[in-house]
Amino acid sequence: MELRTLRYFLxxxxxxxxxxxxxxxxxxxxxxxxxxxxxxxELGRQLYIRRHAGIIPTEHGVMLANYAxxxxxxxxxxxxxxxxxxxxxxxxxxIAAGETKAMxxxxxxxxRIREQYPGVDFQLYSGTTAELMDGLVRGQYDFLLECDxxxxxxxxxxxxxxxxxxxxxxRRDDPLATRSTVQVEDVLDRKLITSRQxxxxxxxxxxxxxxxxxxxxxxxxxxxxNAKWLIRAGFGVAFAYDELLVPPNAKxxxxxxxxxxxxIESPHGLVWRKALPTRQAxxxxxxxxxxxxxx
Numbered sequence: 001m002e003l004r005t006l007r008y009f010l011x012x013x014x015x016x017x018x019x020x021x022x023x024x025x026x027x028x029x030x031x032x033x034x035x036x037x038x039x040x041x042e043l044g045r046q047l048y049i050r051r052h053a054g055i056i057p058t059e060h061g062v063m064l065a066n067y068a069x070x071x072x073x074x075x076x077x078x079x080x081x082x083x084x085x086x087x088x089x090x091x092x093x094x095i096a097a098g099e100t101k102a103m104x105x106x107x108x109x110x111x112r113i114r115e116q117y118p119g120v121d122f123q124l125y126s127g128t129t130a131e132l133m134d135g136l137v138r139g140q141y142d143f144l145l146e147c148d149x150x151x152x153x154x155x156x157x158x159x160x161x162x163x164x165x166x167x168x169x170x171r172r173d174d175p176l177a178t179r180s181t182v183q184v185e186d187v188l189d190r191k192l193i194t195s196r197q198x199x200x201x202x203x204x205x206x207x208x209x210x211x212x213x214x215x216x217x218x219x220x221x222x223x224x225x226n227a228k229w230l231i232r233a234g235f236g237v238a239f240a241y242d243e244l245l246v247p248p249n250a251k252x253x254x255x256x257x258x259x260x261x262x263x264i265e266s267p268h269g270l271v272w273r274k275a276l277p278t279r280q281a282x283x284x285x286x287x288x289x290x291x292x293x294x295x
Contacts, residue, residue: 090119096132097145181261191236
């Protein structure tokens with residue numbers, strides 16, 4: 001299976017049309033169709049179905065497209081890094097990140113690097129830790145900013161200051177908005193919005209205790225901005241980290257963050273494989289460590 005063939009197949013899936021894909025790839029349609037037919041023959045699977053409106057990938061086609069995307073990304077990453085002249089600090093640092101206020105430390109380190117090494121740029125990938133961890137292990141990312149930091153036997157980690165605080169985000173006209181803290185009893189009859197991992201595992205499940213399997217979860221989210229719209233519409237109230245959905249001391253905001261009681265703190269930190277693959281990744285790590293070092 002050649003990298004070029006995987007590029008062809010991925011482009012066809014992205015375009016949803018062989019003719020358009022051929023134009024984008026600058027090959028003839030018969031050439032592209034022949035390459036796809038050879039790929040199906042090699043794998044012994046039907047990878048797509050032709051329809052009047054275009055092509056639809058089969059279950060195996062979707063699986064191959066996911067692999068192809070990762071393989072092509074890694075190949076391009078390797079090509080870009082290896083082609084740099086010796087001792088040059090330039091190229092991309094690939095950072096996967098959950099949504100957390102800890103991003104401020106990474107931002108400061110990124111700004112420092114840009115001042116010292118203008119040839120370095122940063123590629124950011126957002127999502128939940130569970131979604132991004134696999135990409136880190138496979139080498140797709142240089143670093144993962146992990147929320148609710150865990151110990152990993154085969155990975156290095158750097159815990160960052162100022163842990164995330166769990167709370168409930170409500171509209172300012174909500175009866176709970178004037179409370180200084182929220183207790184378990186306050187949420188048992190409410191429509192709840194949680195992160196994707198939500199109340200199934202982790203600190204929220206511990207906080208809810210015996211009520212964890214019985215609370216009324218009406219929606220889950222991966223990105224906080226989407227949760228904001230749901231709260232504002234009165235769809236429910238949301239569990240979230242402090243500063244994620246409501247800026248600190250934002251008295252003019254239409255949303256209010258209320259810490260949970262008992263208090264829940266989740267550490268956050270940077271995780272990376274045992275060996276950093278590029279010079280630009282190492283200088284970024286050095287900058288971040290300097291950023292959080294005691295003054």
